[in-house]
Amino acid sequence: MKVKSHKTLSNSFVKKAEAAMARGDRSAAMMNYQLALSENSANESALFGIDLCVYANGRPDIAAMIFELFITMRAVEPQKAIAYVSHLLQMCENEEFQKSSLRPSEWIDMQNGIAYDDFKRLLAGNENFAAIYEKVVWSTNVFISRKRDWFDFVNKLIDSGYTELAYNYIESASPLWGSESRTLIEKLRKKEQSAI
Numbered sequence: 001m002k003v004k005s006h007k008t009l010s011n012s013f014v015k016k017a018e019a020a021m022a023r024g025d026r027s028a029a030m031m032n033y034q035l036a037l038s039e040n041s042a043n044e045s046a047l048f049g050i051d052l053c054v055y056a057n058g059r060p061d062i063a064a065m066i067f068e069l070f071i072t073m074r075a076v077e078p079q080k081a082i083a084y085v086s087h088l089l090q091m092c093e094n095e096e097f098q099k100s101s102l103r104p105s106e107w108i109d110m111q112n113g114i115a116y117d118d119f120k121r122l123l124a125g126n127e128n129f130a131a132i133y134e135k136v137v138w139s140t141n142v143f144i145s146r147k148r149d150w151f152d153f154v155n156k157l158i159d160s161g162y163t164e165l166a167y168n169y170i171e172s173a174s175p176l177w178g179s180e181s182r183t184l185i186e187k188l189r190k191k192e193q194s195a196i
Contacts, residue, residue, distance in 0.1 A: 010040035017049050021067050026053050026060075044082045051089060062092055072144045075169035076153065114142060116149040129160045151184070158187050 017032035030053040036046035048070070056063030066089055074081035119142050122132050133156075136142060144150050150173065157166040166188055170181045 007040055010036040010043045010046065013039065014043060014045045014049065017046070018071070021049070021052070022071075024064070026056050029053055048082050048086050048089075051086070055089060055093060059092070066092070068147070071173050072147075072150045075150065075172040076142060076144055078168075078172060116142060116144045116146070116153065120152075123156075129156050130162075133157075133160070133162075154184055155187070158184065158191055161191075163188055163191060 013032045013036035017029045017036065020026070020028035020032060029049065033046045033049040033053065036043050037050070040046075052063055052067060052070075055066075066085060069088070070081055070085040073085060077084075114136070119136060122136065123129060142153075144153055150169075154166050154169050157163075157169070166184070170184055170188075173181065
């Protein structure tokens with residue numbers, strides 16, 4: 001029988017924790033994040049998840065929004081998602097930030113990125129999604145914080161032939177929108193079949 005490595009086991013606990021967070025079960029999420037850390041104490045997703053669970057005890061509404069933002073960002077910028085969202089969580093925990101009137105768009109500007117609405121404005125009137133996408137992604141970060149924008153973005157990736165990226169984004173967001181992503185998977189399959 002094949003034994004799972006500590007890293008693999010840790011990641012499977014993180015997946016269970018994220019599924020629990022997506023359905024609002026913070027105690028199950030916390031338990032699975034802790035199990036993930038017991039297998040791999042350097043698991044960044046688990047460390048972030050525990051911080052988020054603790055924060056959710058006082059502000060479950062904000063924590064739910066941060067979790068959704070994390071899942072969405074990870075699907076677009078997997079290497080940067082934890083760093084950015086951890087920074088946002090720290091700002092939210094800071095009393096001065098809570099008292100300030102800083103809007104999400106202003107926070108995005110501070111992080112050297114553009115909101116998805118601004119990205120769509122760049123696309124307006126330009127049929128070449130691939131050219132705009134590659135220019136923007138190489139020079140800055142695109143922040144997607146709404147579910148409908150995430151679906152719109154993945155649809156555009158599929159239509160432009162970025163099938164492998166689209167698969168990765170769907171897989172990354174599956175804890176949050178797994179069942180709703182089926183239409184995108186079907187669209188990907190049709191696109192791949194038509195290319196054969």
